[in-house]
Amino acid sequence: MGCVGVGADARPVTADRVSPHLELDLSAVRHAYRTMRNALPGIELCYAVKANPHPDVLALLAADGASFDLASVGELDLCLLAGACPERLSWGNPVKKVTDVRAARAAGVTRFTTDAPADVDLLAREAPGATVGVRLAVGDDGSATPFAGKFGATEDEAVALLEQARTGGLDAAGIGFHVGSQQRDPEAWVRAIDAAARVAARLGEHQPRELNLGGGFPTLHAGGATPDIDTCAAAIRDALAAHAAWWRPRPFAEPGRVLVADAGVLRAEVVLVAERAGRRWVYLDVGRYQGLAETEGEMIVYRLRTPGRGGETGPVVLAGPTCDGDDVLYRHAEVRLPLDLAPGDVVEFLGAGAYTSSYASVGFNGLPPLPTTVIEIPEEGGIDHHTRQH
Ligand SMILES: Cc1ncc(COP(=O)(O)O)c(C=O)c1O
Structure with missing residues (x-):
């Protein structure tokens, strides 16, 4: 034996x-989602699955009307299993393999974020006609976990990338950013919206019609006050209003942490x-x-x-x-x-x-x-x- x-x-x-x-209270997730939806009415919320991909969280959010931000084929599969329809899935990771784009297309995903010429080429080749948004590099001071230059295009590069996408047969629809996770300074969104507006102004008749506000919404931890969602939402609303006379993009956000922490x-x-x-x-x-x-x-x-x-x-x-x-x-x-x-x-x-x-x-x-x-x-x-x- x-x-x-x-x-x-x-x-x-x-x-x-x-x-x-980890003990996870689903009613608290639902409450956080509804609180954010009320704070940012009319703004599509794409839950960043990476924050907590538990199937019950995804199913609850899908049933409550959320959309989803994906980083990989694994997250795509989890969202489909949870009942999310492909039109509500957006591929937010600018770093993708050919096989990622093929799997996403095969599943019916049509929205992608990009930030580099080679990635735009990849999307033009593998996902012709897809809707793409360019991620701007924006200041992430005030974030507890800054991206530190890993992602994002400069304003000049963003203009060029959107033109490359359009002439390459993609729907160059969006501009966006991520101000860094656990972002404690609501002004970070204001500065980033202003940067996106500068890019939009340079694109004239090809102005982006979507604005991705990213994630970054903070939650309470030890050692430091954090603004609540209403404070961040007020800053975002004011910044959007400042440009509304000439630019009214459809905004969406990719909250992760704030919905589940x-x-x-x-x-x-x-x-x-x-x-x-x-x-x-x-x-x-x-x-x-x-x-x-x-x-x-x-x-x-x-x-x-x-x-x-x-x-x-x-x-x-x-x-x-x-x-x-x-x-x-x-x-x-x-x-x-x-x-x-x-x-x-x-x-x-x-x-x-x-x-x-x-x-x-x-x-x-x-x-x-x-x-x-x-x-x-x-x-x-x-x-x-x-x-x-x-
Ligand atoms: C592309 C993208 N969107 C959204 C998020 C979610 O950010 P947060 O959890 O800070 O809201 C992340 C986090 O890394 C991300 O990389």
């Missing part, structure tokens, strides 16, 4: 005791507490590789909760469980946890519904990807639980 391992049986079986796990609580467990060189280190069973990728460079500092431990707190270095030196969540940020925190205690990361489960590695150090427990609080109270791993 072979060796019998403990395997999955070693993990607790009750959904809410699997550690670590607040719906998620990541529940983890303390594994070890140790003193090292005069600092208290707390090691958790979740880290950089099980979903907390946005702690890299301490870009996102989550709000933490320690249910059942309410005593005196002290500063800690917070670390993940793997044998990797990079797997430290916070060394510099001021993180304080109860002094009596001990192995087995729960630590909760709030606002963790975005860019967590989708970032988890498939098995670094043998640790599984972060499972998601979906809950929905019905009108009459009570909680429905189910767990699925993605």
Whole structure:
């Protein structure tokens, strides 16, 4: 008889005791979507699937009328499975393979974002007649996770790209931008809309008729005030109004984080507490590789909760469980946890519904990807639980 391992049986079986796990409240996703829709009436919202591609999130948003922003064939398949129709899908990733464009066309997707001449050529060849929007490089100061020059055309390049698209047989319909994720400065959208308007003005009779406002809408984390969606929406509305006398494009947005972050609580467990060189280190069973990728460079500092431990707190270095030196969540940020925190205690990361489960590695150090427990609080109270791993 072979060796019998403990395997999955070693993990607790009750959904809410699997550690670590992400608990995602679908009613909070619905609320965030409707709040944004009300704040930006008449603006199509294309959910950026990468933020959290859980099938229940996609199905809920599809049923509520959302459109979707895609980055890959995998996301395309998930959206179709969730019931989204191809006319509501927009391929927002400017970096595409030939096979991506072919798969998108075969599925009936007709909207693409581009930012480079070779990509315009690819679209003209593989998706003739498709609707394309050019992504401008805009200032992303104020973003917690800036793109730092990875994407986007200058204004001169954008004019040339739209002309290249039009003469290449594409529908050169749009101009757009992304002001950087977790963007805390509403003026970033104002400056970017002004830049898009300058491009539109230069195109005369071929003015773009669509304006992609991108994502970037921020959510609450530790260490710093964030404008709410109404504040961002007011800045956007004013900026659009400033050009409306001569340019009235159809605006759409690609929100990711803001629709799912607040719906998620990541529940983890303390594994070890140790003193090292005069600092208290707390090691958790979740880290950089099980979903907390946005702690890299301490870009996102989550709000933490320690249910059942309410005593005196002290500063800690917070670390993940793997044998990797990079797997430290916070060394510099001021993180304080109860002094009596001990192995087995729960630590909760709030606002963790975005860019967590989708970032988890498939098995670094043998640790599984972060499972998601979906809950929905019905009108009459009570909680429905189910767990699925993605
Ligand atoms: C093209 C595109 N659109 C939208 C988003 C969503 O951004 P956010 O989650 O900041 O709203 C991203 C995020 O990286 C993106 O790359």
